[in-house]
Amino acid sequence: MNGAESLVHTLIACGIDTVFANPGTSEMHFVAALDRIPGINCVLCLDETVASGAADGYWRVTGRPAATLFHCGPGLANGLANLHNARRARSGILNIVGDQATYHRPLDAPLTADTEGWARPVSGFVRTAKSAATVGRDAAEAIAAARSGTIATLILPADTAWTEGGVAGETCEVPARAMPDDEAIASAVEVLRSGEPAMLLLGGRTLRDATLRQATAIAAATGCKLLSEMFNARMERGQGRPPIERIPYFIDAAIHTLSGIKHLILVEAKPPVGFFAYPGKPGRLWPEDCTLHTLAAIDQDGSAALTALAQAIEGAEPEIPATPRPAPSTGAIEPETVATTIAALLPDQAIVIDEGISFGRGFSRFTHGAAPHLWLQVPGGAIGGGLPTAVGAAVSAPGRRVVAIQADGSAMYSIAALWTAARQNLDITVILLANRKYAILLHEFVGVGANPGPTALGMLDLGNPDLNFVKLAEGMGVAAAQAPTMARLNELLASSVEHKGPFLIELLTG
């Protein structure tokens, strides 16, 4: 057994079943081992940003890590932006980065780069394998790190793969997440009973049905407000589930939403701050006279904390108001009409990937009446996360429909994801919001206090020439059509969610 074979055996033994791959020469022995030893689903991605985003999507749906396979430092570099998003989503991923043989690295061949240096800022675990004999154990430790919800990067010099003497690693234990602190719960009880305006800010794994019910019970019993973070990795939403709003993106609205709050209780949430700084505006979103309390830190079990808190408060679980499922909208193409149509036509247990940026920003408030679904955002803010996350989500959950709400500018960062969707015949419907501009930047530009002239428009406008997403999709084997009206959107969305395989709807929103 060579090192590569020991690595494949370790992956299988430790529960890795999927690799999103774009291999190169230095990974050929590993590819050969994957070929010989059955048990891993290898999904080819046309570049690494698709692979890393797909692994993020896989984790967010399943809570289990997938692996990526990258080629040397530059291959890893191509995947970094979506690894940044995955880190902010607190997703676990195992990166396997093939690299120069240990003895070849000092010769500085062209593809030699600082692979570890590039990996470190996004990885909770980085290791370069030293030998074929130890790579199995390295992988087992890396997988344990990934299973705990961090990015683990294992660099695999070619000779540690091809040399004989590999030993499969054994599963390492993953420590359970820390339980809530009794004092933190007691302190939250005191705050909530004080009668002062309080808010629970929920993040991380608390945005699931059962936990949201606990939070809603606490809110009903104490009058505190409930809010979730601005961008969330995963929210369970839809009919029968407690609706929860998010911190708004725009700075003034965000500050307004938190105004008057005297106690902000964080539950797997970070202290809320502006997405960017703006001249003369505060960076922290909570009022100056508001006290922060941590019920559960981001690496603790916030759901257990909320359960304990609900018991202490003696909050009875409130009835969730029935939100009627709307009919598809037939008005003009506006954010509200499009969101209403999505709410109307979303299949049960769908997975929504939201990289809707400007046009899609308000969709969530019109979709509480949809069938129960998952809603995944791009928590790191690096654009281009949407389509790759959709690929990973669809690979992880056969039989569920993925609906990707996708802005046009961001789509072009990782458009090659469509090809993988076609090859794997993934059940993804892309609603491509084609406004043909970087609308968010035009908004920000005006905020700077000027009307854009030709130079600025040349950097903020996506027209001239217009992108034709139908042709782009068809060029990668994905069926597609344009929707110039709501009627056509309704027709295409209804039909696409009924049919196996991917479909792209280019919605002209401009």
Add this chain to the structure above:
Amino acid sequence: MNGAESLVHTLIACGIDTVFANPGTSEMHFVAALDRIPGINCVLCLDETVASGAADGYWRVTGRPAATLFHCGPGLANGLANLHNARRARSGILNIVGDQATYHRPLDAPLTADTEGWARPVSGFVRTAKSAATVGRDAAEAIAAARSGTIATLILPADTAWTEGGVAGETCEVPARAMPDDEAIASAVEVLRSGEPAMLLLGGRTLRDATLRQATAIAAATGCKLLSEMFNARMERGQGRPPIERIPYFIDAAIHTLSGIKHLILVEAKPPVGFFAYPGKPGRLWPEDCTLHTLAAIDQDGSAALTALAQAIEGAEPEIPATPRPAPSTGAIEPETVATTIAALLPDQAIVIDEGISFGRGFSRFTHGAAPHLWLQVPGGAIGGGLPTAVGAAVSAPGRRVVAIQADGSAMYSIAALWTAARQNLDITVILLANRKYAILLHEFVGVGANPGPTALGMLDLGNPDLNFVKLAEGMGVAAAQAPTMARLNELLASSVEHKGPFLIELLTG
């Protein structure tokens, strides 16, 4: 004058005239300054890998740095692979990376990342601006570094752009490259007169007509061999110019080419090593009993060194054998026929961008008879360099035709470059070599000693579905057509080089 305005004034004063940009919110004050102050050509790229590759192409044609504009750490990360290529090409680039405001960074907003950490492995100069008052001076120093042929990364926190009190920086002197060492020249003379088999290995800026003539004179006078590095940033080639072969890519051929050499004289070249290591094969390409000599290190002036050497040797400039310009080939689609057609139809002073990988590997040896042209490769080996480099080359050299010889797998890494080609109406002809597989990896896989099974093929084969590059190009506003025969290739290539604007030819080579 705010910091952003001082930065624009500094760019203009220091000779930067082009910015390849993909801005975000934190760069809006800089975009506004570019809008207000005329003098910079801002070219929008749909992702950063296009922008960084374009800046590389711009340098390689002009010898002057362009700037890039990136958004935060993740934006820089997307550009790293082509910055790696640029570093290996020894190209000078000024990266301007907008980032969180200085006081906002500690709050760890979603897009906050280790921007400096990611920049360092590719940059000879990294600095984060501290204030609006000093950003002009920072930029002037960064531009001086870029002009000397390194990548300079200037990180621009948003508040250093928007704060008043900017001061334009003054041009810094760029030290001349070191002249050749008299001892090195004397030693090379001695070696070349010894009668022992010797070879001049040329790299960097020596691969230009005038210098190649000096090298050819030395070879004619002494009987030494001439060779260039495996992948070269820029070669002046074609009719009337001395032909020079490259070190072969495949390890056995490379070792064979250098076998028997007793003295290898490096002229702006690195000691030659295998692109990768292979079990049981050496990593160094020169024979064990061969001595290395450095006539000019990679940061020295190798052309001056060769001129001095030619004088010392008293080599008379030999006549360059006339290579007849061939007729377009009409045979089957093979590397030799395609290369012959390119040689036949390449316009005078064309710029060839060669990311032909497997099918295109041998093209150079059949194109010496083409009209005088530049030939640019991807020296860093990170795939996806081709189309972006073509964009930068075309922006830098209006009136010259750029011909991009582009493999299909690599093309998908940076296909969005086509949109910038359309928007700028760039004179680029893409010859897209569609073999519908990662042919180089299939070759390497077989070298591992196995026939690929379904899992391996699934990672090495690009079919199922076939990519349709005509639709992809048209989707981005680039006219395109398929060439299933040599006759059609000849027709399309001849016509495209005569017409303004980009054109893509999908050549079915599979």
